[in-house]
Amino acid sequence: MRKVFWDNPYQKSLSTKVAEVIGNRVLLEETIAFSFSGGQESDKATLNGLPILASEIEGNLIYYTLEEGHGFCPGDLVMMEIDWVRRYRLMRLHFAAELILELVTIKLGLEKIGAHIAETKARIDFIYDRNISFIFEDILTEYNKIIERDALIQTGFSDYEGQRRFWQIDGFAKVPCGGTHVKSTREVGFVTLKRVNIGNGKERIEIKLMDEL
Numbered sequence: 001m002r003k004v005f006w007d008n009p010y011q012k013s014l015s016t017k018v019a020e021v022i023g024n025r026v027l028l029e030e031t032i033a034f035s036f037s038g039g040q041e042s043d044k045a046t047l048n049g050l051p052i053l054a055s056e057i058e059g060n061l062i063y064y065t066l067e068e069g070h071g072f073c074p075g076d077l078v079m080m081e082i083d084w085v086r087r088y089r090l091m092r093l094h095f096a097a098e099l100i101l102e103l104v105t106i107k108l109g110l111e112k113i114g115a116h117i118a119e120t121k122a123r124i125d126f127i128y129d130r131n132i133s134f135i136f137e138d139i140l141t142e143y144n145k146i147i148e149r150d151a152l153i154q155t156g157f158s159d160y161e162g163q164r165r166f167w168q169i170d171g172f173a174k175v176p177c178g179g180t181h182v183k184s185t186r187e188v189g190f191v192t193l194k195r196v197n198i199g200n201g202k203e204r205i206e207i208k209l210m211d212e213l
Contacts, residue, residue, distance in 0.1 A: 001061050002030040005043075006155070006165065009091060009180040012084045018076045025056075025063045026072055033082055035062045039115035039122075040094050040179040044083040047072070060163050087180070089119050089212065094179045095153065095167070095188045097122035097207050099146065102172060103139050104132075104205070113202065117179070122207040125198065132203040133195035140193065146171075150186035 001019070004011055011032050020027040026047065033045035035055035045052045047066065054065040072078065094117045101124050104110060114125035126132065151169040158166045158174065166174040167181055182188055189209055196204040 001028065003062075003163075004030055004032045005034045005180050006178075009087075009182075012087075013079060013081045015077065015079055018072050018074050018078060021072055021074055022063070024066050024068050024070060026066060026070070027061060027063050028078070028080070031062055031064075032080055033062075033064065034087075034090075034180055038177060038179055039097075040090060040117040041119070043087055043090075046081050047078050086119050088182075089209070090117060091180045091182050092188050092209060093117050093119075093122045093207065095181055095185075096191050096209065097124055098167065098175060098177060098179075099143060099185075099188070100124065100139065100191070100193070100205065100207055102175065103142050104135065107135055107139065108132075120208070120212065123196075123204055124207070125202060125204050127201060128203040129201040130203075131195060131197070132205065133193075136193045136195070140191075144190060147185050147188060147190060150184050152184055153181050155181050 004014055014030060014032045016028050016030040018026055019029050033043045035057050036042045042055050050066055050070055052064045052066060056063050097117055101112060110126040110128055112124060113127055116123050154168045156166060158164045165178040167177050168174045189211055192208050192210055194206040196206055198204050
């Protein structure tokens with residue numbers, strides 16, 4: 001299965017063929033609809049106008065769940081379309097969260113214990129027994145410099161067979177990541193940070209895009 005969302009994350013529609021049908025689950029030859037992975041939420045998408053209700057990753061394949069009676073058969077030509085507004089917000093927030101995580105790791109060397117990238121905000125959770133907001137000013141200063149630099153965001157395979165991906169910008173080592181990315185840091189934009197204490201020696205950083213507030 002060719003994952004076009006890696007080759008061209010800006011592609012909004014795709015003509016492809018049905019490869020397999022198992023009840024209300026459909027496998028396609030190619031796809032532009034990202035399925036939940038690494039904390040990034042799934043795209044909302046349709047096949048010939050029918051809503052995709054869910055998706056599941058099995059090995060290197062993605063199966064899409066449709067309503068019963070969808071009528072698709074192997075070999076059928078179908079048109080997939082994604083909710084582009086949602087995808088673009090996810091792409092921007094995803095990289096914002098990745099960059100904030102890298103900067104926090106450099107500053108404090110903390111252990112990440114969770115992350116989630118939704119359409120309106122992202123979050124990263126750490127094991128830490130102090131109020132983490134004391135580093136926000138320094139982190140945002142560094143973050144903003146990288147955004148203003150308009151650095152190229154490079155992506156690719158670190159392991160093609162295992163479908164392992166990475167991103168990289170100048171000044172950073174390759175970061176393992178299989179999500180969707182924008183082309184440059186300026187496109188990500190500026191963000192706000194909010195500290196949330198989630199108890200038991202754990203801290204959360206919530207990230208929102210400033211132009212979406």
